[in-house]
Amino acid sequence: MRSSWSRKPAEPRPAAPAALALFVALSVVLLDGFWADGRPQAGTPDAAPSGVIILGGGLDQYVHDIGHGIPPSGAALRIVDGVALWKRFPGAKLIYTGDEGPHRPKAVLLSLGVTEASIVIEPRAKTTAENAVFLARMLEPRPDQSWLLVTSTFHMERALECFREAGFRVTGAPVADVPADRVAERIRNGLHEFGGRIAYGLRGACSAPNAR
Numbered sequence: 001m002r003s004s005w006s007r008k009p010a011e012p013r014p015a016a017p018a019a020l021a022l023f024v025a026l027s028v029v030l031l032d033g034f035w036a037d038g039r040p041q042a043g044t045p046d047a048a049p050s051g052v053i054i055l056g057g058g059l060d061q062y063v064h065d066i067g068h069g070i071p072p073s074g075a076a077l078r079i080v081d082g083v084a085l086w087k088r089f090p091g092a093k094l095i096y097t098g099d100e101g102p103h104r105p106k107a108v109l110l111s112l113g114v115t116e117a118s119i120v121i122e123p124r125a126k127t128t129a130e131n132a133v134f135l136a137r138m139l140e141p142r143p144d145q146s147w148l149l150v151t152s153t154f155h156m157e158r159a160l161e162c163f164r165e166a167g168f169r170v171t172g173a174p175v176a177d178v179p180a181d182r183v184a185e186r187i188r189n190g191l192h193e194f195g196g197r198i199a200y201g202l203r204g205a206c207s208a209p210n211a212r
Contacts, residue, residue, distance in 0.1 A: 048089045054082035055131055055151040056098015059105055081175045082150040083112045097122035097131045128159050129206050132166035141168045148173050162206040
């Protein structure tokens with residue numbers, strides 16, 4: 001005789017705290033750690049570089065921080081570190097690339113003591129690929145020239161790939177702009193960059209064939 005009793009489907013259980021903690025730990029190690037400060041290593045070229053290239057994205061933060069009388073933080077440190085690096089090689093060009101207009105970046109760099117003759121502004125690029133391609137068209141890099149690339153640590157590896165593909169002999173100067181104790185932000189940046197690297201790998205986006 002068939003029983004009238006039937007088992008109810010088990011309701012899904014919420015993720016256990018231990019599993020969540022493990023996920024966070026693995027995310028920090030595998031994603032954020034993958035672009036840790038030592039990978040790629042910042043380096044100083046044997047000879048003075050032809051230029052120091054700052055990838056945009058930190059201008060608004062810099063203007064905000066300075067306007068409120070607080071030390072620059074976050075992506076604004078790209079500007080601070082980039083200018084400090086240029087001052088070690090004052091005969092080099094200081095290049096700023098990003099869709100932030102031609103005038104504001106120049107004004108900020110001049111206020112930090114960069115000579116007007118040294119400044120090169122690329123004001124249109126909206127992506128890492130466009131940063132590389134547009135600058136390659138402007139600067140026409142040669143094999144005998146070296147360049148230093150300044151961007152956030154988590155973003156550096158993909159940026160180096162794009163610039164090398166565009167013809168730059170470039171060394172990374174990563175900026176550690178997210179403190180180690182801001183775990184959630186480091187995980188978010190790592191996930192964003194991980195997705196970006198997958199997308200660029202699938203589409204060959206570093207070549208930016210549609211960049212004009």
